[in-house]
Amino acid sequence: MPEQASLIAETRSEKLELNLGPHHPSTHGVFRAVVELDGEIVVNVVPHLGYLHRGYEKTCENKNYHKVIPLAERCDYMGASSNSLVYCLCVEKMLDVEAPERAQVIRVIIAELSRIFSHLFWLGTHAHDVGAMTPLFYTLREREELMNLFELTAGGRLMPNYLRIGGLIKDLEEGFVERTRSFTEHFDSRVDEYETLLTKNAIYIDRTKGIGLLSLQDAIAMGASGPMIRGSGLAWDIRKTQPYCGYENYQFDVPVETGCDVYSRYLIRIEEMRQSNRILKQAVNKLPEGPIRAQKAGVIFPPQAEIYTKMESLIHHFMLVVEGLKPPVGEYYQCIESPRGEMGCYIISDGGPNPYRLKWRAPAFINLQSLALISNGCFFSDLIAILSSIDIVLAEVDR
Amino acid sequence: MNQELIRDKLSSNFPQEVIQSAVLFGEQISVTVSAEKILEVCLFLKEDSDLAFDFLSFVAGVDRYPKAPRFEVVYQLYSLKHNHRFRVKTLLNEPENGLPEVDSVTGIWPTADWHERETAEMFGITFNNHPDPRKLLLPENWSIHPLRKDFPLQGTGEDTPDLPS
Numbered sequence: 056m057p058e059q060a061s062l063i064a065e066t067r068s069e070k071l072e073l074n075l076g077p078h079h080p081s082t083h084g085v086f087r088a089v090v091e092l093d094g095e096i097v098v099n100v101v102p103h104l105g106y107l108h109r110g111y112e113k114t115c116e117n118k119n120y121h122k123v124i125p126l127a128e129r130c131d132y133m134g135a136s137s138n139s140l141v142y143c144l145c146v147e148k149m150l151d152v153e154a155p156e157r158a159q160v161i162r163v164i165i166a167e168l169s170r171i172f173s174h175l176f177w178l179g180t181h182a183h184d185v186g187a188m189t190p191l192f193y194t195l196r197e198r199e200e201l202m203n204l205f206e207l208t209a210g211g212r213l214m215p216n217y218l219r220i221g222g223l224i225k226d227l228e229e230g231f232v233e234r235t236r237s238f239t240e241h242f243d244s245r246v247d248e249y250e251t252l253l254t255k256n257a258i259y260i261d262r263t264k265g266i267g268l269l270s271l272q273d274a275i276a277m278g279a280s281g282p283m284i285r286g287s288g289l290a291w292d293i294r295k296t297q298p299y300c301g302y303e304n305y306q307f308d309v310p311v312e313t314g315c316d317v318y319s320r321y322l323i324r325i326e327e328m329r330q331s332n333r334i335l336k337q338a339v340n341k342l343p344e345g346p347i348r349a350q351k352a353g354v355i356f357p358p359q360a361e362i363y364t365k366m367e368s369l370i371h372h373f374m375l376v377v378e379g380l381k382p383p384v385g386e387y388y389q390c391i392e393s394p395r396g397e398m399g400c401y402i403i404s405d406g407g408p409n410p411y412r413l414k415w416r417a418p419a420f421i422n423l424q425s426l427a428l429i430s431n432g433c434f435f436s437d438l439i440a441i442l443s444s445i446d447i448v449l450a451e452v453d454r
Numbered sequence: 455m456n457q458e459l460i461r462d463k464l465s466s467n468f469p470q471e472v473i474q475s476a477v478l479f480g481e482q483i484s485v486t487v488s489a490e491k492i493l494e495v496c497l498f499l500k501e502d503s504d505l506a507f508d509f510l511s512f513v514a515g516v517d518r519y520p521k522a523p524r525f526e527v528v529y530q531l532y533s534l535k536h537n538h539r540f541r542v543k544t545l546l547n548e549p550e551n552g553l554p555e556v557d558s559v560t561g562i563w564p565t566a567d568w569h570e571r572e573t574a575e576m577f578g579i580t581f582n583n584h585p586d587p588r589k590l591l592l593p594e595n596w597s598i599h600p601l602r603k604d605f606p607l608q609g610t611g612e613d614t615p616d617l618p619s
Contacts, residue, residue, distance in 0.1 A: 105591035113601055148480050275508055275534060278565030289534065296537050385479040388530055388541065390511070399511055401530060414514035414528070421512075424568050453591060 070098060077106050083180060084449030095434050100427040107453035115413040119379030120146055121220060128214040130417060131451040134173040136165045137393035139218040144299055145389035145400040146220045149382040150354050157345040158222035159301045164235065164338045165217060167331040172201045173394035174324045177446045182253060184443040185262040190252050197245055200238055207231055221355035222348030232339055239335045246328055263317040267429045267441035270315055277425045280418050281396025286312050286319035293392040305334045317444040354380040379408030395419050395446055417451040457483040460505060460540050467498060482541055489544045493557045499531060500562055507531040507540060513569035515577035519603040524548040525579055527556055558584040576601035
């Protein structure tokens with residue numbers, strides 16, 4: 056047939072440039088990538104960031120130390136309390152104070168709840184990205200329970216803003232411990248439910264196994280951390296290697312997978328939820344009595360009750376609000392294991408009431424760097440699965 | 455390996471002009487390295503089997519305006535093998551014309567790519583031999599460097615003529 060022959064002769068063979076985002080459901084925010092396609096095969100991915108850049112670091116440099124905490128939580132809003140935790144730990148290191156025992160255990164509880172919170176939403180949206188609608192409804196059910204817990208004790212649901220330099224803003228609300236305990240008791244069976252939907256689901260395995268291969272060597276070179284590097288075969292967890300908040304006193308395992316693919320990252324996050332639950336059970340049972348904030352006049356806010364009854368406390372409180380705390384000159388780096396990996400805070404102090412320089416090591420930002428490397432040569436639809444397996448939070452990527 | 459041993463190892467392998475100072479803050483030492491030799495020092499830190507800093511946490515710029523030397527570039531390192539951290543920095547003077555320059559470490563740690571692009575646009579520091587020196591977070595046509603200390607936080611269009619409208 057001559058007509059068809061002429062069609063074939065005119066078949067175009069140049070590469071197709073496709074714009075993905077910034078508003079695309081699978082980018083979970085405002086992330087744009089220009090994808091170069093050869094047919095359906097991805098040849099190159101050029102990420103374009105910055106649509107959500109708010110000048111976080113610059114803003115912090117112009118705020119008192121205490122005022123950075125709510126801002127910090129708006130970076131990685133999925134694991135909000137991880138941000139305030141790393142920031143508070145860093146400032147505490149500068150001031151050479153340590154939060155009291157009870158505050159440390161509560162911090163662990165809040166941090167692990169945040170981790171589960173973040174992984175739950177990741178699981179729901181990731182499954183949704185690869186075509187499974189149901190898990191989202193299941194995970195949002197448990198996520199709602201967690202938000203109610205945050206709301207109960209801190210007021211905020213998404214961003215609790217509960218941690219303070221030297222400890223916490225106030226003690227746990229009545230009923231928090233019981234509700235957390237009942238959550239930990241049924242949560243394992245809920246994770247089983249998610250697994251029945253995905254782990255042995257043939258369609259899910261087809262979409263994820265062998266997709267987005269990131270070798271361990273590349274993972275280290277690209278600075279990947281968290282579930283990304285654990286999915287590539289390295290059992291590296293900062294809670295184990297450089298413990299903070301007393302993590303050395305809890306028993307938990309670091310899951311590790313050697314598949315290097317999207318499916319491995321899924322398995323890691325599922326297991327991390329179980330391990331977080333394990334930590335929660337221990338923390339709830341060992342929660343000691345005692346103060347919730349360290350005492351150090353001039354840098355840590357005195358307890359609320361004392362402000363109304365003691366003259367000195369009132370003065371300290373007033374001076375802290377008006378002038379802010381002034382850590383000694385120096386530079387400090389603190390990192391923690393956030394739901395996404397090594398979250399770090401580097402602060403340079405010049406002795407003034409504001410951080411002279413604050414650098415945020417955002418794990419999602421650095422993990423995202425591997426995207427182009429691991430998605431070359433895959434199908435376009437796999438690119439969506441890979442992107443969601445990196446677990447980006449755009450507020451943290453752009454800061 | 456503790457911080458003092460790492461510092462001693464560095465200073466025994468490089469002359470004093472290269473390792474300019476070492477200051478302990480908390481549990482970590484910050485070593486200042488001359489900008490010309492930053493690549494050599496970084497390569498040594500990565501390749502030496504006792505140090506083995508295979509993981510770069512971040513690269514950050516610092517503006518010490520109005521002090522001189524004005525800029526610092528900070529490299530926060532970690533060794534997955536030995537589980538130790540270390541910090542190296544280099545000082546850059548502001549040239550009379552153009553932007554301060556330092557060699558890119560992307561050849562040693564590929565993860566430095568985005569960190570250096572961000573530092574370059576935010577502080578106006580040029581990273582020599584960077585494989586992809588485009589802007590990262592800011593629009594390509596902006597010529598401002600927002601994280602510099604003399605960058606205004608607010609003002610009218612006349613106060614901030616170099617700000618894109």
